[in-house]
Amino acid sequence: MASVLTEEDWKSCFTQLGPALLLFARRWTHSRVEAEDIVQEAFVRFWRRQHSIENRALLYATVRSTALDRLRSDQRRARREATVARDGATHCEPQFTDLDESQQVLAAAVERLPDEQREVVILKIWNELTFAEIASVLEISQNTAASRYRYALATLRKTLQPHE
Amino acid sequence: MNDFSEIEAELKKLRPAPISQDLCARVERALTSNVSTAAVFRRPKRRGNLWWSLGLSLAGASALVLLGLAFLEEAPLSTPHLNVAQDRSTPATTVPPNDNGFRPAALTRVVYQRRDEGLIFSPNQSEQPLRRVRYDTRETMRWRNPQTGASLRVSYPAEQVVLTPVSFQ
Numbered sequence: 001m002a003s004v005l006t007e008e009d010w011k012s013c014f015t016q017l018g019p020a021l022l023l024f025a026r027r028w029t030h031s032r033v034e035a036e037d038i039v040q041e042a043f044v045r046f047w048r049r050q051h052s053i054e055n056r057a058l059l060y061a062t063v064r065s066t067a068l069d070r071l072r073s074d075q076r077r078a079r080r081e082a083t084v085a086r087d088g089a090t091h092c093e094p095q096f097t098d099l100d101e102s103q104q105v106l107a108a109a110v111e112r113l114p115d116e117q118r119e120v121v122i123l124k125i126w127n128e129l130t131f132a133e134i135a136s137v138l139e140i141s142q143n144t145a146a147s148r149y150r151y152a153l154a155t156l157r158k159t160l161q162p163h164e
Numbered sequence: 165m166n167d168f169s170e171i172e173a174e175l176k177k178l179r180p181a182p183i184s185q186d187l188c189a190r191v192e193r194a195l196t197s198n199v200s201t202a203a204v205f206r207r208p209k210r211r212g213n214l215w216w217s218l219g220l221s222l223a224g225a226s227a228l229v230l231l232g233l234a235f236l237e238e239a240p241l242s243t244p245h246l247n248v249a250q251d252r253s254t255p256a257t258t259v260p261p262n263d264n265g266f267r268p269a270a271l272t273r274v275v276y277q278r279r280d281e282g283l284i285f286s287p288n289q290s291e292q293p294l295r296r297v298r299y300d301t302r303e304t305m306r307w308r309n310p311q312t313g314a315s316l317r318v319s320y321p322a323e324q325v326v327l328t329p330v331s332f333q
Binding site: 007010011014015018019020022023032036039040043044047095096097098099103106107110121125126150153154156157160 | 168170171172174175176177178179180181182183184186187188190191192194195196
């Protein structure tokens with residue numbers, strides 16, 4: 001049963017989940033500022049609807065729909081973002097902190113993953129969602145989510161092998 | 165999946181960049197500023213408000229219907245217009261403005277269903293039989309305040325029964 005959370009509880013939840021939410025939001029934008037706007041809007045929207053904070057899949061789905069709404073509301077920006085994503089441009093701001101040399105290589109490899117693979121990895125590794133939850137968030141089948149995850153990890157492992 | 169355990173462990177060591185203090189502050193502000201709103205719109209209260217507003221709306225609509233009857237023409241008994249939107253613009257000069265400065269601007273009646281219910285007879289059969297036709301309509305009245313440009317629109321469903329005498333020759 002979901003207990004009634006106080007305002008402090010929600011703040012604490014946000015502090016805990018914020019970094020992973022931000023990482024997920026950057027799937028749709030390469031600007032940290034815009035990603036923060038998406039996360040803020042989504043979290044407040046989620047809170048206003050009085051969903052259970054334990055429903056993580058719904059929280060991430062809210063982030064996704066908020067991001068998509070924003071993209072749809074500004075077609076010019078959407079085209080620009082799509083172009084950037086298509087060109088595989090590297091992120092101008094780091095998404096991870098406190099990296100040693102080998103971790104920097106791994107982080108760069110994560111950022112080079114195709115978007116649909118990277119978002120599954122982000123949801124699985126740093127948000128600890130199950131494949132069923134990931135499938136629900138991304139509106140894909142569980143098998144698709146699992147296979148994208150496997151492809152992504154295979155790619156990352158291959159990338160790291162020469163350095164090991 | 166076990167083949168990937170090593171790479172998974174490596175990935176989990178990566179720490180996502182923390183959220184900025186600014187974002188924290190913005191979210192905190194949003195949560196704080198909406199506390200009163202969330203309290204007002206709790207689910208049980210919202211239901212109460214719904215019934216209250218529904219009752220008020222019905223009462224208001226009823227009053228406006230009575231008021232609007234003054235502007236309505238009765239549909240002709242023999243040849244009612246079906247499925248046609250009739251927009252009868254009422255000249256602003258014909259009706260004096262009410263206290264709020266609103267003048268009737270238009271009246272629209274759309275017949276969206278016609279049911280012929282057949283012949284009916286009076287109990288003692290002393291009168292002519294009547295054909296009863298029932299019309300479901302939606303009527304829309306509009307008022308406009310020419311000074312402020314404000315407009316008021318009221319739309320409501322209506323039902324009309326037309327009895328037409330039938331003569332057998």
